[in-house]
Amino acid sequence: MSSQSEIVLTKVPVPLVAGFQWSVGELMEKFIKALADRKIWGVKCPECGYVYVPPRWRCGKCYAKLGEENLTELSGKGILLSYATAYVELDGAGSFKDLSEPKPIGAIKLEGADSTLFMPLGEVKPEELKEGMKVEVVWREEPKGELADIKYFKPAKR
Amino acid sequence: MRNVAIIGCGQTKHSARRRDVNLAEMVGDAVWNALEDAQVTPQEVDAFTVGNMQGFGGVAQPEQWLGDWIGAAGKPVLRVATGGSTGGCVAQAAFYAVASGLYDIAVATAWEKHSDSKEPGATTGLSHVALGNTINMINCGLSFKHLLSMTLVGAAAGVACYQAMYYMYRSGSRVEHLDMVAAKDRRNAAKNKYAHLQWPGCTPEDIAKTEWVAYPFRYGHICPASDGASAMVLACEDIARKRCKKPVWIKGLAAYSDEENQIMSEGAGGIGILDASQQIGATMSAIKAYRMAGIRDPQKEIDVAEIYQPFPNQELIFAERLGLFDEGTAWRALEKGETDINGRMPCDPSGGVNATNAIGSSALQRILECALQIMGKAEEHQVPKEVHNAVATGWGGATNYIAVTVLGDSPY
Numbered sequence A: 001m002s003s004q005s006e007i008v009l010t011k012v013p014v015p016l017v018a019g020f021q022w023s024v025g026e027l028m029e030k031f032i033k034a035l036a037d038r039k040i041w042g043v044k045c046p047e048c049g050y051v052y053v054p055p056r057w058r059c060g061k062c063y064a065k066l067g068e069e070n071l072t073e074l075s076g077k078g079i080l081l082s083y084a085t086a087y088v089e090l091d092g093a094g095s096f097k098d099l100s101e102p103k104p105i106g107a108i109k110l111e112g113a114d115s116t117l118f119m120p121l122g123e124v125k126p127e128e129l130k131e132g133m134k135v136e137v138v139w140r141e142e143p144k145g146e147l148a149d150i151k152y153f154k155p156a157k158r
Numbered sequence B: 001m002r003n004v005a006i007i008g009c010g011q012t013k014h015s016a017r018r019r020d021v022n023l024a025e026m027v028g029d030a031v032w033n034a035l036e037d038a039q040v041t042p043q044e045v046d047a048f049t050v051g052n053m054q055g056f057g058g059v060a061q062p063e064q065w066l067g068d069w070i071g072a073a074g075k076p077v078l079r080v081a082t083g084g085s086t087g088g089c090v091a092q093a094a095f096y097a098v099a100s101g102l103y104d105i106a107v108a109t110a111w112e113k114h115s116d117s118k119e120p121g122a123t124t125g126l127s128h129v130a131l132g133n134t135i136n137m138i139n140c141g142l143s144f145k146h147l148l149s150m151t152l153v154g155a156a157a158g159v160a161c162y163q164a165m166y167y168m169y170r171s172g173s174r175v176e177h178l179d180m181v182a183a184k185d186r187r188n189a190a191k192n193k194y195a196h197l198q199w200p201g202c203t204p205e206d207i208a209k210t211e212w213v214a215y216p217f218r219y220g221h222i223c224p225a226s227d228g229a230s231a232m233v234l235a236c237e238d239i240a241r242k243r244c245k246k247p248v249w250i251k252g253l254a255a256y257s258d259e260e261n262q263i264m265s266e267g268a269g270g271i272g273i274l275d276a277s278q279q280i281g282a283t284m285s286a287i288k289a290y291r292m293a294g295i296r297d298p299q300k301e302i303d304v305a306e307i308y309q310p311f312p313n314q315e316l317i318f319a320e321r322l323g324l325f326d327e328g329t330a331w332r333a334l335e336k337g338e339t340d341i342n343g344r345m346p347c348d349p350s351g352g353v354n355a356t357n358a359i360g361s362s363a364l365q366r367i368l369e370c371a372l373q374i375m376g377k378a379e380e381h382q383v384p385k386e387v388h389n390a391v392a393t394g395w396g397g398a399t400n401y402i403a404v405t406v407l408g409d410s411p412y
């Protein structure tokens, strides 16, 4: 082990802070604001029929222009395509810390949608998760029109 | 090597905050406008070149997000990032793609979305770039305070202060000439519907009334930080002649990285010289590009120039480096109105970077504006004379990178 006095280079602090405020665009803004009414908007391509959630205004499949008139409401129910479970999280100081309980995250295809959403899963133990299982959205108590309004997805009641 | 022509141009409206679109949507708009102008479908495009100023907007791999917004899904995409000259290099990369015979139709697109940075203007982006460029010096034990005491302070703006001072000293020009350039560019921008800072009837006296920022610059001298994107469709000769009434040929090009740049200059342990107004890379790029284009006397053969000039002294310096005026005389031509939109050698009839600076896009826009002038499609800011040849520049990197492109109405 080298002692402190043997370290030649000293730390040079850099007085820079980088902050960002990305604009999301008009359709995505509508999507976010509609969450306040517990609504999930997708957009359906009038040319090829592909349904995107969240919505976008150019079809990535056939390049047709999409607009507000192509918005379509989705039910908030879907199918779990795949999942992962986190046991640690970042501690904000460059390392990891253990989670008090495991956090499952799922790739979810909503009913009527073609694209996939990645969302936390709740009210379920990791060992109960299964590809293809039905899930449904859980809203936060007082939605405010922000992404955090979707609390998590839970297994759907039969 | 094959002849290559620009067959379509597209851009977005530029403003301080395009909060109505996200980055992918904004770039998509420019690309779709270019495809529409060229009457080319996305399916016909063989390859894409893309780029913005590295680190700006805080999106590290923008091409990944953009791909299926610009029609590039499943197609070759080459990303280029050379700081402020990015757009010029993006266009040149598309030229190579087609000239080499590898692809028949290529789309070049470049952009900047300054408003995605949280601090006013481009501070966040500049912090990124400054850090990347200066980290080698920090590694050598130089403190940040020491770096700031050198010409790096204020990034491009700091360099431009010295550049303007050196130029005014050796040419005999004065701050009043900076006022004249800026006023002309604001007036020109008022005729360009896509431009950001539009000021119809702006006079040098108006500019001289604005507050000082850093001597010799006033607020009125300095470019804005704009959100916006531009795009061009490039095609090989067969397709260009079949598909476009008036293709614009890329006749010559070169891009030099200049060792005299500030960061590796004498003050920072490099071998470069300190005079930022020399811009040897611009001279070398111009000589190379003119030779390739068969231009012997640019003063006679070039009809219009679109010069990268976020600071007004740069229009004068680069005009001389491009051989459009004799050494140290561009300001005299400016006084006589020769660089006006209806002058003998119009410089930046679009208003240039001084009026609109979506950094990554700015150097591509210079080429695009030259193309519009040759096609006769510049609308209100079309110069009132026949345009056969035009020259465009880009300035960037860490103030070291120069891209010069010569365009014409015939490939020969």
Ligand SMILES: [Zn+2]
Pocket (backbone or CB within 6 Å): A045, A046, A047, A048, A049, A050, A059, A060, A061, A062, A063, A064
């Ligand atoms: Zn579609």
